[in-house]
Amino acid sequence: MNLKLTFKRKLYIFLMKVAMIFSTVFTVALIAFLLFYVLAQGIRNINFELLTTKPSYLLGKIGILPDILNTIYIIIATLIIVLPLGVGAAIYLTEYAQNKKIVKTIEFASETLAGIPSIIYGLVGMLFFCQFLKLGTSIIAGALTLSIMNLPTIMRTTEESLKTVPQSFREGAFGLGAGKWRVIRTVVLPNCLDGVITGCILTVGRILGETAALLFTAGFAHALNGIITGLVSPGATLSVALYVYAKEQGEFEIAFAIAAILMILTLIINLVATLISKFFKLRSSI
Numbered sequence: 001m002n003l004k005l006t007f008k009r010k011l012y013i014f015l016m017k018v019a020m021i022f023s024t025v026f027t028v029a030l031i032a033f034l035l036f037y038v039l040a041q042g043i044r045n046i047n048f049e050l051l052t053t054k055p056s057y058l059l060g061k062i063g064i065l066p067d068i069l070n071t072i073y074i075i076i077a078t079l080i081i082v083l084p085l086g087v088g089a090a091i092y093l094t095e096y097a098q099n100k101k102i103v104k105t106i107e108f109a110s111e112t113l114a115g116i117p118s119i120i121y122g123l124v125g126m127l128f129f130c131q132f133l134k135l136g137t138s139i140i141a142g143a144l145t146l147s148i149m150n151l152p153t154i155m156r157t158t159e160e161s162l163k164t165v166p167q168s169f170r171e172g173a174f175g176l177g178a179g180k181w182r183v184i185r186t187v188v189l190p191n192c193l194d195g196v197i198t199g200c201i202l203t204v205g206r207i208l209g210e211t212a213a214l215l216f217t218a219g220f221a222h223a224l225n226g227i228i229t230g231l232v233s234p235g236a237t238l239s240v241a242l243y244v245y246a247k248e249q250g251e252f253e254i255a256f257a258i259a260a261i262l263m264i265l266t267l268i269i270n271l272v273a274t275l276i277s278k279f280f281k282l283r284s285s286i
Helices: 002-043 048-052 064-096 099-115 117-131 139-164 167-175 182-208 213-216 227-231 238-248 251-286
Strands: none
Touching: 002 182, 002 238, 048 064, 064 099, 064 139, 064 182, 064 227, 064 238, 099 167, 117 213, 139 182, 139 213, 139 227, 167 182, 182 213, 182 238, 182 251, 227 238
């Protein structure tokens, strides 16, 4: 009987190991295939003229410089809006809020917001920001909509990171006579920057890949504008431009080029965020 149970246990462990190895290999292979296929199809279509000019339908030229700038504008505007709100809300819920029922209610509402489809955010953003607030179809309307979309992500990652800071750090700072805000600013926040940076990475990734909400709020114009003019004007981000070129115009070569650029941008952003995280960790350990 014991030999039979031992055999079954060993067989079960072996099958679980095989299943985990297969899952790992399949996931890595899928990611590698997507990266290789998109980059192989896209990089060969990227050239200097494509990156540095705007579209000219009269001359038959296609350029994505306006789309690159619009993407940068909307990333900057969204982060400026959502970071103070998300980090501030997380600090309040973790460090100041005393009523646990209110905290749980806010966390439940935040998790509910995170599960709402982006096209609903786009519809609400169009009705509220574009029409009710009379911002029109513009980058700033898209940034405000994306801020609401990404607020739960920033809140959750920051909140979880704040909870990982040992309570002894706070108690030691209080014992030295520091006030509540000073403890948070000088002790707690420097030790939870990983969560804030993680939230930023996830937010930027979602902004780069968002299409549905921006079609309703930011539009799909390919006009070349400065940052001030661009914020109050309609404009297509790279993901929206990819959709327009692939679905509406059938320019699949340009669509793959934009997809490759988006992947490269995502890799660069992750690399920069990792380096920043390591810098702050090194600085806090000194």
